[in-house]
Amino acid sequence: MGDPEFLLYKAAQSLKSFGKAYDLLEQKIEEGFWRPNRFEYAVLDHISGNVIGFEEPNGQFVARISDYIRKNNEEIRKGATKKEIAKQISYTIMEMYEFLKTRDDCKKNWPIFIDKIEQWFGQASYDIVHYIPCILVPDYAQTFFLGPVQFVHIKDIFDGSQGLPHGPLPEANRETLRRALEENSACWVAKVEITKCLEYRSLELANLAVDIAIGALKLVVTRKDGGSGMARATARTLSKWDGSVALYAPGRAKGLTERSAGNFLSGHEFSKYLFESKQFIINAGASISAFISGKDPLSNLRQAWCDSVYWYHEGTSEHLTTVSVVKLETAIEALLRTKSSRGSEERIKSIIKKITGLDSTDMAPDPIGKTVKEYVKSLVAARSRILHGTLSPLIDDAEEEEEHLIWLSRKLLLIFSHSVGQYSKEINAIDCIDEYLIWLESNKHNITFY
Numbered sequence: 001m002g003d004p005e006f007l008l009y010k011a012a013q014s015l016k017s018f019g020k021a022y023d024l025l026e027q028k029i030e031e032g033f034w035r036p037n038r039f040e041y042a043v044l045d046h047i048s049g050n051v052i053g054f055e056e057p058n059g060q061f062v063a064r065i066s067d068y069i070r071k072n073n074e075e076i077r078k079g080a081t082k083k084e085i086a087k088q089i090s091y092t093i094m095e096m097y098e099f100l101k102t103r104d105d106c107k108k109n110w111p112i113f114i115d116k117i118e119q120w121f122g123q124a125s126y127d128i129v130h131y132i133p134c135i136l137v138p139d140y141a142q143t144f145f146l147g148p149v150q151f152v153h154i155k156d157i158f159d160g161s162q163g164l165p166h167g168p169l170p171e172a173n174r175e176t177l178r179r180a181l182e183e184n185s186a187c188w189v190a191k192v193e194i195t196k197c198l199e200y201r202s203l204e205l206a207n208l209a210v211d212i213a214i215g216a217l218k219l220v221v222t223r224k225d226g227g228s229g230m231a232r233a234t235a236r237t238l239s240k241w242d243g244s245v246a247l248y249a250p251g252r253a254k255g256l257t258e259r260s261a262g263n264f265l266s267g268h269e270f271s272k273y274l275f276e277s278k279q280f281i282i283n284a285g286a287s288i289s290a291f292i293s294g295k296d297p298l299s300n301l302r303q304a305w306c307d308s309v310y311w312y313h314e315g316t317s318e319h320l321t322t323v324s325v326v327k328l329e330t331a332i333e334a335l336l337r338t339k340s341s342r343g344s345e346e347r348i349k350s351i352i353k354k355i356t357g358l359d360s361t362d363m364a365p366d367p368i369g370k371t372v373k374e375y376v377k378s379l380v381a382a383r384s385r386i387l388h389g390t391l392s393p394l395i396d397d398a399e400e401e402e403e404h405l406i407w408l409s410r411k412l413l414l415i416f417s418h419s420v421g422q423y424s425k426e427i428n429a430i431d432c433i434d435e436y437l438i439w440l441e442s443n444k445h446n447i448t449f450y
Contacts (some may be wrong), residue, residue, distance in 0.1 A: 004068050005107040006402050007061045012093050012100035013205075014058035017044075018051040020123035041090035041441075054090060062086050062093070069117060069296035078117070079125050079197040081204070086118070092116050112397055113145055127195040130206035133180045134214065136265040137226075139267030144274055146213040147285025148292055150191040152186075194292065202434045207232060209292055215313030216284040216417075219410055220277045225265050228316050280414065283421040300431045301420050305413065308335035312409050321402040322386050322393040328405035329383040335412055337433045345380045348408075349373065354417065354441035368404070379405055419443070 016217075042053025054062055054262055066086040070077040076085065092113060093100065099109050108334045143152045158178065177189065190210040191405065194202040204308065210232050221227035274281060290296035291306045315327030329344070338344040349360050352372055358364065360373035368375055383402040387390035391398070419440055423429050426439070 001167065004065065005110045006103065007065050007068065008093070008100060008102045008110060008113060009106040010058055011054060011061035012055075012064060012087075012097060014054045015054045015093060015097060016053065017045070017048070018055075019067065023393075036330045043091075043094070044192045052094065056094075057281045062090050065089050065399065069114075073118070074140060074294060075108075075196060076121050078205075080121060081198075082200055088117060088120050088417065092120075100210050121198075124198055124203065125196045126199065127193065128197065128199070128202045129193045131177055132190045132192070132206060132212065133177065133184055133186040134211050135184065135186045135229065135231050135233055136188045136214075136217070136283050137185055137221075137265050137267060137270045139265070140187075141267040141274075144271075144281075146190055146216055146281060147283065147288035149209055149213040149285075149288060152189050152191060154178075154182065154187050154189065160169060180233065186233040190232070192292075196415055201449065207234065209288055210309070211313055212288050212291060212309050213284075215309035216281075216288070218313060218316055219284075219309070219413055220273050220280065221270070222410075223316060223406070225273075231317060237305060248300065260346060279421075285422075286421065287417065298420060298429065298431045301423075301433065301436055304335055304337055304433065305416055305420065308332070308409070308413060308416075313414060315409070318404060320393055321390065321398045321428065322396060325379075325382050325398045325405060326386050326393075328402065328409050331377060331409045332405070332412060335409075335416060345376055348376045348380070350414065351437065351440075352376070353439060355444055375404070380410070415440075 031032045040054050040056060040059035042051045044050075045052055053059070063082065063086050066082050069089075070082060071086055072150050096109065096113060096116075100106050100113075102438050113230060136151065140155050143150060145151075155444045156368055158174070181187070181189070190213065192206045192209050194205050194209075197205060214230050214232060218230055221230065226284055286296075287302040287305045290299050290302040310332055311327050311331035315324045315331060316323035318327060332338075332348060333344045336344070336347040349372060352358055354361075358372050364370055364372050370378070380403055382391070382398055386393055388397070420436070422434055422443070423439055423450040429439075430436075
């Protein structure tokens with residue numbers, strides 16, 4: 001990454017005053033196409049009318065300082081985005097410019113520079129409790145937790161019986177929340193607290209934590225029970241009603257179809273699903289907690305699980321089977337930390353062998369009707385064909401591959417969640433996918449899943 005004092009020197013040297021901001025639209029297309037931004041992290045000097053910014057290509061050193069700080073300060077890495085840190089770095093360089101003119105100056109003043117960044121973060125970061133509207137099941141069910149994420153039905157929110165440590169929301173905010181719930185036909189609120197974060201990053205982390213939690217719920221409440229429609233109401237969702245009208249013939253039309261999430265489940269049945277899956281809920285919650293805090297002895301394995309569940313959630317929310325296949329196969333790649341499509345194929349065959357004992361040339365169980373090698377190859381190839389344009393995502397269908405991938409990714413995520421919970425109790429557990437898979441093969445007979 002380079003000597004940080006040198007990066008600071010190069011960034012400071014690129015700070016310039018520009019008399020005019022060049023617009024790409026004013027350039028000839030053959031010249032403007034390749035032309036990069038002339039400067040980055042710029043501010044307008046209201047006195048002179050000039051733009052002060054970091055001239056490219058050396059403006060990149062501001063971003064590299066941001067990378068260095070995020071790598072060496074876990075609290076800032078978690079609590080601010082790379083862009084937010086880079087912007088503050090640019091302001092701090094402008095403020096200290098007179099003291100950063102030589103490499104010796106930069107070396108001498110690096111501790112002061114870092115102290116200013118840390119002071120900024122300390123003053124700009126907050127502990128924030130987020131209330132996020134969600135679409136789960138229409139019926140009432142008791143409050144439940146998935147790690148740091150608490151799901152509360154609107155009945156408990158607005159009856160004032162939510163039992164939340166921060167007390168009831170102010171009236172104006174309650175009305176905002178009520179309106180958001182009504183507009184999205186949502187009956188649930190996810191409450192999650194994010195500590196020591198800038199406001200934008202805090203909301204980003206809260207939204208992601210809720211998405212992962214809902215993805216975990218969809219491993220319990222499957223598509224046949226309406227699980228595919230579960231979502232954060234502030235994300236990409238479908239309306240409760242499909243109001244499109246289809247005209248079959250004069251005087252004969254169809255419209256207004258209900259498509260709510262969890263329509264096939266009563267609140268009692270939903271609670272029963274959660275109770276019967278309580279060990280999975282505990283294990284999934286531990287991974288979500290690790291995602292938010294960044295602190296866990298097995299943080300890499302738990303992050304892989306969270307990444308995978310996010311893709312599973314995305315894939316099972318899709319209506320085009322071809323797009324679903326891309327996301328579901330990505331879920332498996334994220335879980336197993338594969339580095340290529342070839343690596344994905346080998347890794348999936350390997351984990352099937354470790355769990356079931358079946359070799360590549362063995363027949364997979366009915367109704368698959370293929371060898372393990374053929375089965376895995378067909379799944380990986382489907383994603384590759386879609387991404388490379390030999391299978392149209394709009395015209396072609398991949399229903400069979402989608403069903404297989406939903407089944408396989410769900411099984412792997414459930415096994416992974418439960419077994420990592422057991423693996424974490426091992427004295428010599430190593431936070432590495434390869435070491436974990438070796439352990440899994442040796443302990444598969446002691447692992448049960450859902």
